[in-house]
Amino acid sequence: MQILKEKITEFLYRFIENLHYWQELIGAIIGASTPFLLWWFAEKYQQRKIYLERLDYFQRLLADQIDNLVEVKNTIRLFIEKKLPKLVENVRSVESSQYHIGPAFFPLFSVRSLTEEIQGFSTKSGYLDNKLAYSYKLSKDLPLIIDDCRRQFGTLVQTNKEISLAKLNSAQAQKFSYMEEIERFSKTIQEEILKNNIPIYLKILVQTRISLAELRGVGIMRWNLRFNKKFRFFWTRSDYRLSLKATHDNIDDFFKKDFSDHLREIEIIADKNFEDLVKITER
Numbered sequence: 001m002q003i004l005k006e007k008i009t010e011f012l013y014r015f016i017e018n019l020h021y022w023q024e025l026i027g028a029i030i031g032a033s034t035p036f037l038l039w040w041f042a043e044k045y046q047q048r049k050i051y052l053e054r055l056d057y058f059q060r061l062l063a064d065q066i067d068n069l070v071e072v073k074n075t076i077r078l079f080i081e082k083k084l085p086k087l088v089e090n091v092r093s094v095e096s097s098q099y100h101i102g103p104a105f106f107p108l109f110s111v112r113s114l115t116e117e118i119q120g121f122s123t124k125s126g127y128l129d130n131k132l133a134y135s136y137k138l139s140k141d142l143p144l145i146i147d148d149c150r151r152q153f154g155t156l157v158q159t160n161k162e163i164s165l166a167k168l169n170s171a172q173a174q175k176f177s178y179m180e181e182i183e184r185f186s187k188t189i190q191e192e193i194l195k196n197n198i199p200i201y202l203k204i205l206v207q208t209r210i211s212l213a214e215l216r217g218v219g220i221m222r223w224n225l226r227f228n229k230k231f232r233f234f235w236t237r238s239d240y241r242l243s244l245k246a247t248h249d250n251i252d253d254f255f256k257k258d259f260s261d262h263l264r265e266i267e268i269i270a271d272k273n274f275e276d277l278v279k280i281t282e283r
Contacts (some may be wrong), residue, residue, distance in 0.1 A: 026125040029117050054121055056130070061114060062209040065139065070266065072146070073198050073272045075109045075136070076189065082278065083107075084186045088179050099164035099171045100178065104157045114139040124220045128225070131208040137202040138256045145197055147188060156181050202246065206262050210255055227251055264278050 048172055091100045114136045160178045163169055169177065215223050226249075252259070 007232065022227070051124075051162060052096055054213055055123065058118060059209055059212050062135070062205050062212070065135075066205050066266065068110070069142075069198060069202055069205065070270045070273065072142075073108060073202075074195065074270060074277055075107050077274060078277055078281065079107050080189055080194070081279065082188050084182055090184055091175050091179050091182075094171075094175060096172050099167075100175055101164045101196070104153075106153040107172070111143040111146050112139075113143060121189065123215060125215060125223060125227075127251050128208065128211055128215060130248065131204065131211060134193060135201075135208050137203050138204060142197060144202060145193065149193065152258065155183060156185060179188045202264065202266065203259070206266070207255070207259055208251065210258050210262060211251070214255070227254075 054101075087104050090102065095101045116136075118136050121132075123132070132241050160174070160181070164174055168174075218226075
């Protein structure tokens with residue numbers, strides 16, 4: 001019995017001694033790692049803060065771009081629907097024996113492009129990164145297209161002036177040719193700019209802004225759980241195969257109603273602004 005007591009005592013002594021040793025070791029590890037953990041959490045917090053601030057900033061940039069695009073559309077629309085028809089009437093009203101060499105100008109307005117920083121930032125969503133990249137590309141293309149239209153109209157007016165001054169055509173034939181060129185130019189702007197370039201760009205801007213707002217609201221984890229198949233669990237292989245069909249088009253379909261509603265609201269506001277613009281110019 002005495003031997004048993006001695007062994008138990010010895011065991012408890014060694015256990016306590018080892019426990020002290022491990023406590024000291026664990027305490028040393030925790031003490032040494034605490035500054036690193038605090039730094040890591042602070043760094044992650046700062047990164048998340050910057051990430052969210054950038055999402056908010058890009059939403060504001062896109063909203064500004066949408067407003068600017070509406071102004072551009074209305075300015076061009078006013079030029080096509082109101083000013084060019086007046087120019088044609090002025091040309092037509094000139095006496096048949098006289099040439100028309102009066103000045104005409106394509107309207108001046110600002111077409112802002114998105115900043116390059118929008119390309120270098122990752123939203124952590126491939127869908128949104130592609131949307132931002134495409135928005136940036138279109139924002140660079142549109143000013144070039146507008147500048148080209150401005151040059152074409154300037155060339156049209158200058159060519160008419162030179163031919164008229166040189167009297168290379170009869171006055172009536174030249175005025176008829178000039179009016180045809182103006183109407184052809186007007187139709188081209190209507191079809192290519194007002195019905196194609198601007199609507200496509202506006203649609204991409206709206207899609208990107210609404211998607212960014214959703215990502216900002218739900219967070220990247222819930223966004224991935226909703227749209228990214230890598231972050232989802234599947235009970236069967238057939239479920240996984242069905243999920244493989246989830247492409248960017250599926251995300252567009254998910255937000256389809258939001259996109260359509262917002263575009264409709266923008267069109268209503270744009271039409272109202274256009275009516276106000278017409279009233280101002282006709283005073």
